[in-house]
Amino acid sequence: MKNETRLNFLGLIFLVLLFGGACWRIFTRAEASDPAHGKVRLSFAHYLVYESNRRFFDRIIKEYERLHPGVEIEQIDVPPPVWHAWRQTRFTGATAPDIMQLGRGITEEQFALHMLPLTEALAEANPYNTGTELVGIPWQNTFVDRLEGSDSFREGLQEFYGVTTYLNVHRLYYNRNLLRAITGADRQPEDFQELLKLCRRTKIWAEREGRAVAPIVGSVEYARNFFDIFISQQTQRVAMRIDAEQDLLINSFGVPFRNREQGIAWLRGEWRLDDPEILSAWHALREVAAYFQPGFLTASRDDAGFLFKQGRGLMVMTGSWDANYLLVDTKFEVGAFAVPMPGKSDARYGRFVLGAVTENASQPSGGFGVTRASRHPEIAVDFLRFFTSRAINQRFANECLRIPVIRGATVPAEIAAFTPEAEGYQAGFNLSYQDWAAKATQRLTAASMDLLVMPAGGVEPFLRQMNAGYERYLRQDFEFLNRDTSRIVQWRDTLLLALAHDRTVDSGSAQRAVRLAESQTLQEAEFYQNRLVLAGDASVLSPQSQSGAAGK
Amino acid sequence: MRQLGITTLFLLILGSAAGSSTADAWVELEQFRFNSLDDRWTRSGSTGTREQRLIAAIARLNRQPRSQTFVEEAVAMLTDLKLGESDDDPGLWALYLLARIEQLYRVPTRPDLAAGIYRRLMMEYPRHPAGQRARAKLAVLLLYEPAIELSREAGFTAAEDLVVGCEDPVLRAELHLLLGRAAVFFKRGPAVVATHLSAALAYGIANPSLHQSALVALGTTARATGDRRLAIVSYRRFVTENGRDQRVGWITEQLRELETEIAAAEDGP
Numbered sequence: 001m002k003n004e005t006r007l008n009f010l011g012l013i014f015l016v017l018l019f020g021g022a023c024w025r026i027f028t029r030a031e032a033s034d035p036a037h038g039k040v041r042l043s044f045a046h047y048l049v050y051e052s053n054r055r056f057f058d059r060i061i062k063e064y065e066r067l068h069p070g071v072e073i074e075q076i077d078v079p080p081p082v083w084h085a086w087r088q089t090r091f092t093g094a095t096a097p098d099i100m101q102l103g104r105g106i107t108e109e110q111f112a113l114h115m116l117p118l119t120e121a122l123a124e125a126n127p128y129n130t131g132t133e134l135v136g137i138p139w140q141n142t143f144v145d146r147l148e149g150s151d152s153f154r155e156g157l158q159e160f161y162g163v164t165t166y167l168n169v170h171r172l173y174y175n176r177n178l179l180r181a182i183t184g185a186d187r188q189p190e191d192f193q194e195l196l197k198l199c200r201r202t203k204i205w206a207e208r209e210g211r212a213v214a215p216i217v218g219s220v221e222y223a224r225n226f227f228d229i230f231i232s233q234q235t236q237r238v239a240m241r242i243d244a245e246q247d248l249l250i251n252s253f254g255v256p257f258r259n260r261e262q263g264i265a266w267l268r269g270e271w272r273l274d275d276p277e278i279l280s281a282w283h284a285l286r287e288v289a290a291y292f293q294p295g296f297l298t299a300s301r302d303d304a305g306f307l308f309k310q311g312r313g314l315m316v317m318t319g320s321w322d323a324n325y326l327l328v329d330t331k332f333e334v335g336a337f338a339v340p341m342p343g344k345s346d347a348r349y350g351r352f353v354l355g356a357v358t359e360n361a362s363q364p365s366g367g368f369g370v371t372r373a374s375r376h377p378e379i380a381v382d383f384l385r386f387f388t389s390r391a392i393n394q395r396f397a398n399e400c401l402r403i404p405v406i407r408g409a410t411v412p413a414e415i416a417a418f419t420p421e422a423e424g425y426q427a428g429f430n431l432s433y434q435d436w437a438a439k440a441t442q443r444l445t446a447a448s449m450d451l452l453v454m455p456a457g458g459v460e461p462f463l464r465q466m467n468a469g470y471e472r473y474l475r476q477d478f479e480f481l482n483r484d485t486s487r488i489v490q491w492r493d494t495l496l497l498a499l500a501h502d503r504t505v506d507s508g509s510a511q512r513a514v515r516l517a518e519s520q521t522l523q524e525a526e527f528y529q530n531r532l533v534l535a536g537d538a539s540v541l542s543p544q545s546q547s548g549a550a551g552k
Numbered sequence: 553m554r555q556l557g558i559t560t561l562f563l564l565i566l567g568s569a570a571g572s573s574t575a576d577a578w579v580e581l582e583q584f585r586f587n588s589l590d591d592r593w594t595r596s597g598s599t600g601t602r603e604q605r606l607i608a609a610i611a612r613l614n615r616q617p618r619s620q621t622f623v624e625e626a627v628a629m630l631t632d633l634k635l636g637e638s639d640d641d642p643g644l645w646a647l648y649l650l651a652r653i654e655q656l657y658r659v660p661t662r663p664d665l666a667a668g669i670y671r672r673l674m675m676e677y678p679r680h681p682a683g684q685r686a687r688a689k690l691a692v693l694l695l696y697e698p699a700i701e702l703s704r705e706a707g708f709t710a711a712e713d714l715v716v717g718c719e720d721p722v723l724r725a726e727l728h729l730l731l732g733r734a735a736v737f738f739k740r741g742p743a744v745v746a747t748h749l750s751a752a753l754a755y756g757i758a759n760p761s762l763h764q765s766a767l768v769a770l771g772t773t774a775r776a777t778g779d780r781r782l783a784i785v786s787y788r789r790f791v792t793e794n795g796r797d798q799r800v801g802w803i804t805e806q807l808r809e810l811e812t813e814i815a816a817a818e819d820g821p
Contacts (some may be wrong), residue, residue, distance in 0.1 A: 112584045145796055148760075155761065225556040246736050246745070246772050247765035248799045354802065361798040372583075376788045426798040486656055491584065493652055494610055497645060498581040500681055501603070515759040518726050522762065525730055526698030529737055539738060 038070075040376050042383065043097035045076040045090075047083040047104070048366070052324045052400045060395075064386050071379055098374035099383060102367035106436075108156040108488070109380035112495075116370045117159040118510065121381050122147065128389030134407065135153035139163075139385065143364065144157045144405050151367030155519065156488060158493070158512045163388045164364035166321075166402035169338075169420055170225055173308065173326050174315045176214065176333035181205075182314065188335065192284075192342040192349060199291035202314045214293035217313030219304040223296055224446075226317045226339065227285050228430040229357065233341050235428030236354040242270045259436040260430045260526070261483065263474055267533045269542040272464055273431075277352040281431070282452060284342070284349050289453035297449060309539075320418040321365075327414060328510040336417040358424030364405045438480035440473040478530050485527045492520040577607045586614040602642040605633050609646070613657070623657050639677070648673060648682040655689070663699045674714075684723050691727055695734045704738055725755035729766060742773035746782070749773065752787075764794055768803065774801055780810050 044057070054077055061073045076097060078086045083104055092094040102115075122140035134142045143164065147153055152162040176186050182198075182205045190196040199215035206213040218226060242265035250261050265271055271278070291300070293313060301318070306314035309330055316326070317339075327334050333385040342349035343358050368387070370380040384520055386392060390406045397404040398412045403420070411419045433441040444466065452462040499513040523548050532540045580589045590611040593604070600608070613626035618749045630653075633646040651669035654662040670693070673686035693700045694711040701707035711734070732748035735741075749770040757763040771786035787803050787810070794800065 002759055025731060032725070047641060052681060109584055112582075158759075244737060245733065245765055246769040247770070248768050248802065249765070358798050358801055360797055423801065425802045490652075490656055491614070493649070494586075494614055496685075497610065497649075498578045501578045502582065503575045504579070514722055516730065517685070517688070518757065518759045521692060521726055521730055522733060523735060524689070524692050525696065528692065532696060537698070 011026055017404065035293070040070055040379060041072045041073045041074065042099065042374070042376060043074045043076055044099040045078060045097040046101040046368070047078050047080045048101070049077050050080055050400070052328070053077075056399050060387065060392055061429070064383055067386075067495040068382075071383075073383065076223035081458050082492060094373055096371040096373040098371060098376065098380040099368055100371055102151050102162045102369050103365065103433075108154055109491070111154050111159075111161050112157055114372055115161045116372050116381075117157075117161060118163070118369065118381065118384075119160045119512075122160050122163075123508075126384050126385045126389060128391070132390050132408065134390055139388075142388070142390070142406055144362055145405055147364075149363040149365075149367075151363070151365055151421060152360070156492070158515045158519075162367035162369035163384050164405050165266055165366035165368065165388060165393065165396060167362055167364045167405050167420065168320050169359055169362055169403065169418055170251065170317070170319045171336045171418060172216070172230060172315045172317055172339055173322075173334055173336045175308070175313070176335050178311065178314050178332070179335075180214060186335070188337040189340050193341050195340045196287065197292075198314075199288070205289065212312055214307075214313045216288075216292035216295045216315045217299075217304045217307045218296045218317045219299045219301045219303055220297050222304060222317045222319075223289075223292060223321075224432050224434065226288075228434070229339055230284050231281045231343070231432075232286070232427035232430050233353050233357050234277060235352075235431075236357075236425060237352045238271055238275065238277040239426075239428035239430070248426055250427075252518055259429070259433050260530075263441075263478060264529065264533050265477070266474060267471070268540060273470065274463055274493035278431075280349055280352055281463065286452055286459055290455070292453075297453065320401075320403055320415065323415050323418065327401060336415070338417070338421055338542070356421065357427045358422060359420035360422045361426070363418050366402075383402075403549075437484070440476040440480075441470070443471045444469050444507060451550055475534060479532055482527055482530050482534075485530070489520055489524050489527065492516060492523075496520065564780040574601070574607065577604070577611075577643050579611060579692060581607065584614075586611045587616055590615050602640065605629065606642040606645055609633065610649070613649070613653070626654060633773065641680075644673065644677055644680050644682040648686060651686065651689070654813040655693070663693055663697050663797035667697075667700050678719075679716070684720055685707065687718060687723060688726055688730070690714065691730055691732055695730070707733065708738065708740070721755045722758070725752050725757055728755065729757055729762065729782060732766065732769070736769065736773075746770060746777055746779070751780070764790060764797070767793075768799060771803070771806070775806070780814055784810050784814075 010194050031383075044061070046053075046057070048057075054075065061075060063463055064073065065071055087096075087100070087104075087106070091110060092384070096114060100115075106115075123138050125136050126142055129137070129142060140147050143152075144167075144242070145164075147160055147164065148161075149164065151164050153160050174188070180186050182202055182368075187492060188199050202213065202215040205211075235250075239262075240248065242262065243250055244261045244264055273282075293307060296304070299307075304313075304318070305322065305325060307313050308326065311332060318326070327336075338359075342353060344350045344353060346353075347400075356396040368384055370377050370384070374380050377414075388406060390409050393404045393406040394409040396402055397409060401412060401415050403418055404409055404416070432445055434438070436442060448462055448465045451457040451465055452459065494512060496516055499509060499516070502509065529540070562702040568584055577589060577593065589607070593600075593608055593611065609626045609629035612622055612629060615622045627650065630646040630650050634643055634650065651666040651673070654669070655666035667690060670686040670690040673683045674678075674690060677683035678687075678731060690812060691711040691714050694707045694714070695704075696707070702813070708731070711727075711731060715724060718724050718727060727750040728748045732745055732752055735745040735748060749766050753766055753770065755764070757766055767786050771783045771790065774780075774782035776816055784807060787807050790797075791800055791807070
């Protein structure tokens with residue numbers, strides 16, 4: 001009994017200590033963020049966890065703090081796999097950092113609820129560009145794309161919510177030492193047939209030398225990108241034929257909802273998976289996939305990078321974002337080149353292409369925005385101005401090997417191969433349906449890919465499986481898309497009504513309301529178009545489709 | 553006299569407080585903060601101004617997670633509002649929202665009821681923003697909803713008629729763009745497409761990406777109708793306005809071809 005009392009007493013003391021500790025932490029945390037304490041504290045969260053990025057951010061934060069002695073900025077780096085959950089928790093708990101990286105599935109609703117529009121701030125000049133020819137130019141116009149990409153401008157809300165910091169392009173990296181050992185020279189393949197020839201030669205060399213070297217190493221994610229690049233070139237001409245809006249754009253990488261037009265055209269019976277153009281794409285994929293390492297469809301991005309760094313692959317398919325990881329601290333010399341695509345003169349795969357797919361409109365990435373939870377939004381915006389000044393953007397490019405996005409900043413010499421290729425034509429459409437609608441068609445394609453790329457498979461068995469489920473999965477995606485579209489249209493009603501009554505709206509906001517009204521009406525029209533096609537309405541189906549070919 | 557002064561001052565303070573809370577509420581709606589607004593305001597009773605009652609109904613309609621109960625409650629609130637001074641601003645927007653609910657929120661939807669309200673708004677209040685929005689929404693239903701118009705052909709003609717009575721240039725642009733896109737979708741031929749897209753561009757499309765798409769589509773359809781000069785004007789405008797676009801390469805080639813064709817035609821046989 002006596003022991004029990006003592007234990008209870010100890011337990012009580014323990015609880016009091018815990019409570020006291022928690023109170024102290026809360027108190028000190030609140031005090032640290034209180035301007036009265038002396039300094040204003042801001043947090044800056046991102047998922048760019050490569051060491052070079054983290055060190056760079058530390059350096060520029062210190063520089064900013066020197067310029068503004070009353071400000072302290074804390075860097076929070078969150079590993080990409082947990083970023084989504086971390087962000088959600090911070091949003092829900094109203095503990096979001098002041099500055100946050102955008103991208104990775106942030107929804108329109110989350111933008112409206114949790115992020116601060118930067119539209120007004122972007123109309124003013126960036127004072128950190130003093131001394132350059134960008135002085136006096138509106139901040140928005142200092143970006144190469146005027147921030148029209150999805151990491152900054154939200155079409156559904158017609159507002160800018162972020163600023164971007166670098167641009168991404170896909171590239172094949174290669175082991176220069178290995179290439180010299182295999183071919184006797186450091187010469188990159190110039191077209192698709194040369195790439196295939198190099199792959200064959202590497203395979204023969206590896207067998208002869210008894211070396212476990214794959215011509216190309218890839219991960220499920222990057223192999224899909226690689227395949228998308230090929231398919232979107234092979235479908236350039238068919239895309240022009242089925243282009244429902246006649247604006248020459250069916251699909252562009254990273255832009256959601258672009259698969260809608262090709263889906264509509266399929267349901268209308270205007271193209272099929274075994275049309276000659278599409279068949280050509282499947283054959284090209286099967287041919288090139290034979291040179292990837294065994295099991296690449298289950299490999300992660302880290303697996304592929306690790307294999308390459310171990311010298312177990314001549315080439316690795318990834319992009320400019322991995323430059324620092326692959327070019328620095330690797331035991332052999334590394335080079336990079338753009339994925340060689342079939343030219344129009346390619347005897348096997350050139351029939352249906354317009355030419356190379358241009359990188360002219362590559363979408364900037366690395367977007368950062370300010371959260372509504374920020375207690376010091378004006379300072380957070382100012383830090384973003386500093387971060388995206390030309391001088392800092394150039395240093396980000398130089399020190400972290402990134403393609404810069406501020407006008408006048410140049411691609412560093414070490415990554416000259418990443419300079420976006422301006423020549424070429426628009427892409428057709430991809431067939432991975434990545435992240436589109438309910439992802440049903442994406443799942444079917446991903447699950448069937450094994451049949452296409454494995455030695456025991458082939459184009460025929462792959463198409464049998466795809467054709468058996470394609471219409472069903474596509475319909476599931478469209479049903480989801482229409483529910484989603486209806487929801488978006490409904491929320492826009494509210495937004496439009498609110499803008500019509502907002503006493504603070506200026507002429508810019510009035511223009512925003514007009515843009516929103518226009519796109520709402522067209523989106524509503526798309527909703528009904530989808531419904532007519534799903535219902536098999538005779539007015540919208542092609543003659544072949546009406547005679548029973550739709551389910552082919 | 554002194555008492556009157558104090559009362560006036562009190563009413564002024566009260567009025568400005570109500571105005572400020574109304575303005576804040578619209579901003580909250582812009583930020584999709586439906587639940588907090590509904591909790592704080594709607595549940596405190598419906599004794600506010602008519603504008604505040606409209607806001608309360610919108611918050612209830614959008615309350616998350618969505619439910620048919622909230623929709624029905626919002627319908628009751630809007631109906632009550634509409635039946636009051638029905639031709640003031642909140643009354644007209646209430647009527648418009650009732651149409652939207654019939655068209656989009658209810659399960660199953662009742663597009664015929666929605667179309668009836670749109671027609672009334674459009675005919676009786678053509679200059680009010682609610683009447684103008686109603687015209688665009690009615691056009692969508694005529695074009696695509698078989699329950700409103702069974703024949704797509706007749707629906708298209710009826711939607712075209714809605715442009716005739718429309719005086720607002722911004723709305724005319726929107727209607728022509730809608731018709732142009734519909735003409736492409738229903739494959740009504742390049743001449744019809746070109747007519748509507750030309751008109752939309754002439755009145756001014758505000759959304760930059762829609763404006764760019766319309767320029768390209770007009771260039772393509774104009775070429776198909778043999779109107780090379782219009783095709784050149786549209787394509788050239790697109791290239792001038794959008795240097796950084798993946799379509800620039802193809803369109804620049806088309807421009808060269810078109811110019812060669814014109815030169816050849818002018819030279820004669």
